[in-house]
Amino acid sequence: MADEATRKAVSEIPLLKTNSGPRDKELWVQRLREEYLALIKYVENNKAADNDWFRLESNKEGTRWFGKCWYIHDLLKYEFEVEFDIPVTYPATAPEVAIPELDGKTAKMYRGGRICLTDHFKPLWARNVPKFGLAHLMALGLGPWLAVEIPDLISKGLIEHKDQQGS
Amino acid sequence: MSTVEELKLRVRELENELIKCKQKSCNTAYQASSRPKIAQMSSEVVDSNPYSRLMALKRMGIVEDYEKIRTYAVAVVGVGGVGSVTAEMLTRCGIGKLLLFDYDKVELANMNRLFFQPHQAGLSKVEAAENTLRNINPDVTFEVHNYNITTVDNFTHFMDRISNGGLQQGKPVDLVLSCVDNFEARMAINTACNELGQIWMESGVSENAMSGHIQLISPGETACFACAPPLVVAANIDEKTLKKDGVCAASLPTTMGVVAGMLVQNVLKFLLGFGTVSHYLGYNAMQDFFPTMSMKPNPQCSDAHCRGQQQEYQKKEALRPREEVAETEEEVLHEDNEWGIELVSEVTEEELQSASGPMPALPEGITFSYALPSESGDSASAAPTVGEEDLSLEELMAQMKKI
Ligand SMILES: [Zn+2]
Numbered sequence: 001m002a003d004e005a006t007r008k009a010v011s012e013i014p015l016l017k018t019n020s021g022p023r024d025k026e027l028w029v030q031r032l033r034e035e036y037l038a039l040i041k042y043v044e045n046n047k048a049a050d051n052d053w054f055r056l057e058s059n060k061e062g063t064r065w066f067g068k069c070w071y072i073h074d075l076l077k078y079e080f081e082v083e084f085d086i087p088v089t090y091p092a093t094a095p096e097v098a099i100p101e102l103d104g105k106t107a108k109m110y111r112g113g114r115i116c117l118t119d120h121f122k123p124l125w126a127r128n129v130p131k132f133g134l135a136h137l138m139a140l141g142l143g144p145w146l147a148v149e150i151p152d153l154i155s156k157g158l159i160e161h162k163d164q165q166g167s
Numbered sequence: 168m169s170t171v172e173e174l175k176l177r178v179r180e181l182e183n184e185l186i187k188c189k190q191k192s193c194n195t196a197y198q199a200s201s202r203p204k205i206a207q208m209s210s211e212v213v214d215s216n217p218y219s220r221l222m223a224l225k226r227m228g229i230v231e232d233y234e235k236i237r238t239y240a241v242a243v244v245g246v247g248g249v250g251s252v253t254a255e256m257l258t259r260c261g262i263g264k265l266l267l268f269d270y271d272k273v274e275l276a277n278m279n280r281l282f283f284q285p286h287q288a289g290l291s292k293v294e295a296a297e298n299t300l301r302n303i304n305p306d307v308t309f310e311v312h313n314y315n316i317t318t319v320d321n322f323t324h325f326m327d328r329i330s331n332g333g334l335q336q337g338k339p340v341d342l343v344l345s346c347v348d349n350f351e352a353r354m355a356i357n358t359a360c361n362e363l364g365q366i367w368m369e370s371g372v373s374e375n376a377m378s379g380h381i382q383l384i385s386p387g388e389t390a391c392f393a394c395a396p397p398l399v400v401a402a403n404i405d406e407k408t409l410k411k412d413g414v415c416a417a418s419l420p421t422t423m424g425v426v427a428g429m430l431v432q433n434v435l436k437f438l439l440g441f442g443t444v445s446h447y448l449g450y451n452a453m454q455d456f457f458p459t460m461s462m463k464p465n466p467q468c469s470d471a472h473c474r475g476q477q478q479e480y481q482k483k484e485a486l487r488p489r490e491e492v493a494e495t496e497e498e499v500l501h502e503d504n505e506w507g508i509e510l511v512s513e514v515t516e517e518e519l520q521s522a523s524g525p526m527p528a529l530p531e532g533i534t535f536s537y538a539l540p541s542e543s544g545d546s547a548s549a550a551p552t553v554g555e556e557d558l559s560l561e562e563l564m565a566q567m568k569k570i
Binding site for chain 2: 043
């Protein structure tokens, strides 16, 4: 499914308990608390491992998420805005993470800049409902995608480091 | 003072306006030649009767009452490669009402598919489709919605239109057709139809464009989309030779046309009551193989409304006098069983071991896209569960912002 580093990172993300989606009232608040707890722990773990790579926040209903992710390549930091909606069927189905600014630059994306996850992601997610949350989505979905696609996009000259733009 | 973002948005709005104007002037040219509405379908064979060849089905005794098609309302969710062709077929067949749902715009990258034309690029798919379809058959009533059904607000509206968007306002639609290209949207349709007890048909084309399927889902009576992992028609392509590194998905107008044809044929049989309505019909394009099957609902389905519909259905069945027809449905097994599935490549040993959940037996040529663990199984990790922190959601949100 994934490399050793990803496996280790995932094994250190707390699992979630509440099987509740955004159409539920009270239980969804409980699920959101768990989402935030897991995300905070994952970001703290990343920082401790000197591998801090994203930030996320949501609207107050927790239905729309947005933030930044970044990738270091040749000592340069490439930063992108990420966003996604929580589908009504969450957590049975994972949200589709989008990086709109990369839309049209890679074939590994669906319309609207939604990243194309590996064949392994969906089965893995389905087997771990409702234990996997957004932190797992970042670790198993967006992280590996960036690691493959960003160096490729840089080598093809499709993305430039912000400092080099316009020079 | 406007920001650059606002100005960009304004430019985009104006561009869309321009496209619409262009299309309107095109349409006026068409409309001059388009016919007025027809009050009653006639079987008279004359050049000017668009329904004569359809009404011939009645004369030949294949369909008892073809005109009944005008009394039905069908919702098509997803107006892409399969959905647009589906909508066109139903329009040409003289369906009473079509409700179209899609949030996408027509793009030049869609031109390897049927239906949409280059001059429609930039328009919303539902709007472009309505324009074209209205010209083809002005007798059809259209209702279009340009939004993503999987978000909370839109989903509520979607449910409302399924329950009240029938030919007579306030009545439910007769059938929902899923022509979407992703799992989230299928699950959203499944959720809505289980809650409403709405019969629907699923359709799909594989990402390598070499297989497809259609499936009738009658809540409580046949397996719903959440009863088991998604079914796939084996395309008999060696996974190792299939290079997916560079792209997400391929698409062919042929495969999508075949699947749309299978779907609408099943719709016509279902609505007009002729032939055998398929519960599941697959298409393997490499071998030209069409597997069929039927699957009972899973009493342990994760969707509570599916389980509720199953109880309702069984109550109704118990009241019905027994018929002497031997059903050949595949029995869903519910104890753990060893079963040879074709798992996605590169699964680990632990993943394989956990893949022994309850699974129905499937006929040759159809497999599950993945396996689920048995109830107690844990394939994930030995990670601890989130703690019982006393912090409120607001406090946690603030904490997340600070790090
Ligand atoms: Zn079910």
